[in-house]
Amino acid sequence: MKKSKLNDVNVVGGGLAGSEAAWQLAQLGFTVHLFEMRPKTMTPAHVSGKFGELVCSNSLGSTLGLAPATLLKDEMRLLDSLIIKAGESARVPAGSALAVDREAFSQGITEVLEDHPNIVIHHEVVSEILSGPTVIATGPLTHESLTEAISDLVGAKMLSFFDAAAPIVLAESVDMNHAFWGSREGNQDYLNCPLTKDEYMAFYDALIHAEQHMGHDFESATFFEGCLPIEELARRGVKTPLYGPMKPIGLENPFEQGRRPYAVVQLRRDNAAGSLMSLVGFQTNLRWGEQKRVFGLIPALHDAEFVRYGVMHRNTYLKSPAILRPTLNAKVREDLWFAGQMTGVEGYVESAATGIMVARYIAQWLEHGNIQPFPRDTMMGALAYYITHTDPEHFQPMNANFGLLNLPPEIQQIHDKKARRRWLRDRALSSLKDYLEHIGVEVSHHETR
Ligand SMILES: Cc1cc2nc3c(=O)[nH]c(=O)nc-3n(C[C@H](O)[C@H](O)[C@H](O)COP(=O)(O)OP(=O)(O)OC[C@H]3O[C@@H](n4cnc5c(N)ncnc54)[C@H](O)[C@@H]3O)c2cc1C
Known part of the structure; x- marks a missing residue:
């Protein structure tokens, strides 16, 4: 399909959503101007100039057959998602x-975007709303300058709240005399750090x-339930972490004749080499020195070397x-x-999914002047429906x-949850x-899980 200059599209932001939108539009034959401020201007959480950087956990969610995150990824595969392909690689x-x-x-995402003949990359801060078809992701x-421009345009106040990231430690610094491999599902994917009751109570x-860090911004912080700092979770009750990230169920401690530990902290590989391990569910807003002291009370982590502290x-x-x-x-x-996340979806994959939808909407709008929304009974369509139809006063990311x-x-009358989900x-x-x-899109053959 030959495109005129009028069919150039601007994509601002080369994160999960912007990278996906740019790729989809470029694949459809549009000329994409992709604006990313990094590495010249960094955010407080990103550390590189690469596209599609993950700022916290390295997980793109479940792949279990009937999990909602699996369905979302399956839908995205049908649309040849760049983010899912890069994740699988x-x-x-x-x-x-x-x-x-x-x-x-x-790195994989960056190479694909840099090599694409239809994508022109601009490493600069965008401080105003660009003219012509534009995606803001x-x-x-x-960046503050763009936040102001958006506020001026939409005439409504932006909302903000806070997310927390978990610390990462060097694998070699974990004391293997107090840690064992295993998982609640029976495989060997997690490094478990057990605690006795006394150790747990002290911790x-x-x-x-x-x-804690108590910057002005954090004083009125409210948290998204799925990303609660571990100390906030703990304040809800002495046993609350034992039903959450420190749950010992399904784990047997080889140092205690296979008995179930009182509590467990699980570490997950953060890179392919397995040299970095993140503390699963341990997002935190503690001061860095305090993280070393408090997490050092976990026996396996008494000498742990923190390569990244938890941040908010x-x-x-x-x-x-x-x-x-x-x-x-x-x-x-x-x-x-x-x-992406600024529309009020929550998560890497959800953000990328909105990038796909937006690309398809732009293509329809430029080609036919009208747009068919994604069906509400798809996970992608349901997410978009939710964020555009909920009560604005009580709107929280989803x-x-x-x-x-x-x-x-x-x-609804079927009692078996699995059958309903299927x-x-x-x-x-x-x-x-x-x-x-219906909209004339060829379904991708990249459908494997
Ligand atoms: C600290 C923290 C921890 C998080 N942890 C998780 C997690 O564990 N799991 C999870 O699923 N989600 C997590 N999230 C949410 C996560 O940010 C999103 O899921 C995802 O990154 C959102 O994708 P996005 O494309 O909307 O934004 P991003 O991936 O952040 O991409 C936005 C891009 O826009 C660029 N940019 C910003 N302003 C401008 C400008 N004016 N001009 C040009 N470029 C600009 C940025 O540099 C960035 O590259 C976390 C978020 C934060 C802040």
């Missing part, structure tokens, strides 16, 4: 999760009394139900789309989950295929 062992070597992952750490007490950051997102159309373009400007998909009454999954995939056929 950079995969590291992590049980049922699609975890990646973060370096290889972003600048993420939770959008718990230190954790809830440790000093701003998360900026739009009041999307008030600002965006169901097709993710601005109510005040039809040719301005938003994608990740993929089966609660977003409507269940007809006859299916039904929802099958309906979603078949509905997406119909939709793609």
Whole structure:
């Protein structure tokens, strides 16, 4: 398909959503101007100038058959997702999760985008809303200058809240006399650091009394439930971590004749070499010195070398139900789309999914002047529907989950949860295929899991 200059599209932000949108548009034959401020101007969380950098966990979510994250990834595969392909190429062992070597992952995405003949890369800060068809995908750490420009345009206040990242330690610094490989699912993918009851109580007490970063911004912090700092979780009750990230169920401690430990901290490989290990579920806002002291009370981590401490950051997102159309373009400007975390979806894969949707919407709009939204019974369509139809005053970021998909009454009556989910999954995939056929898209053959 030959495109005129008028069919040039700007994509601002080369994170998960922007990289995916740029790739999809370029594959469709559009000329894409991809603007990314890194490495010249960094965010507080990114560390490189690469596209698609993962700022915290290295997991792209579950691959279990009936998990919502699996359905989302399956839908994205049908649309030839760059992020999913890069994730599969950079995969590291992590049980049922699609975890990646973060370096290889972003390097793979960077090479694809840099080599694409239809993509022109500009490493610069965008401080105003560009004219012509534009996607803004600048993420939770959008540069202030652009945040102001967006606020001026949409005339509504931006909301912000805070996310927390978990620390990473050097694998070789973990004391293997107090740690063992294994997982709650029976494989050997996690390095488990057990605690006795006494050790747990000492750790718990230190954790809830440790000093936190208390910048002005953090004083009024509210947290997304899925990313609660471990100290916040612990303050909810002495046993709360034991039902969350420190759950010992399914684990047998070889140092205690195979008995179940009282509590466990699990470490997961953070790179393919397995030299870096992240503390699963241990997002934190403790001061760095306090992290070393408090996490050092976990016997296996008494001499652990922290290569990255847990950190907290701003998360900026739009009041999307008030600002965006169901097709993710601005109510005040039809040719301005938003994608990624700033639309109020939560998570790497969800962000990339909005990048795909937006690319398809732009293609339809430029070619036919109107847009067919993704069906609501697909996970992608349900997410987009949620963020554009919820009560704007109580709008909170959302990740993929089966609660977003409507269940007809006859299916609600099926007691077996797995059977209900299977039904929802099958309906979603078949509905997406119909939709793609309807809008004239060839379904990708990259459908393998
Ligand atoms: C500290 C922290 C921890 C997180 N942990 C997780 C996690 O563990 N798991 C998870 O799924 N999600 C996590 N998230 C959410 C995560 O940011 C998103 O899931 C995902 O990165 C969002 O993708 P995105 O493309 O919207 O934004 P990003 O991936 O952040 O990409 C936005 C890009 O825009 C660029 N940019 C910003 N402003 C401008 C500008 N004005 N001009 C040009 N370029 C600009 C940035 O440099 C960046 O590259 C975390 C977020 C933060 C802040």
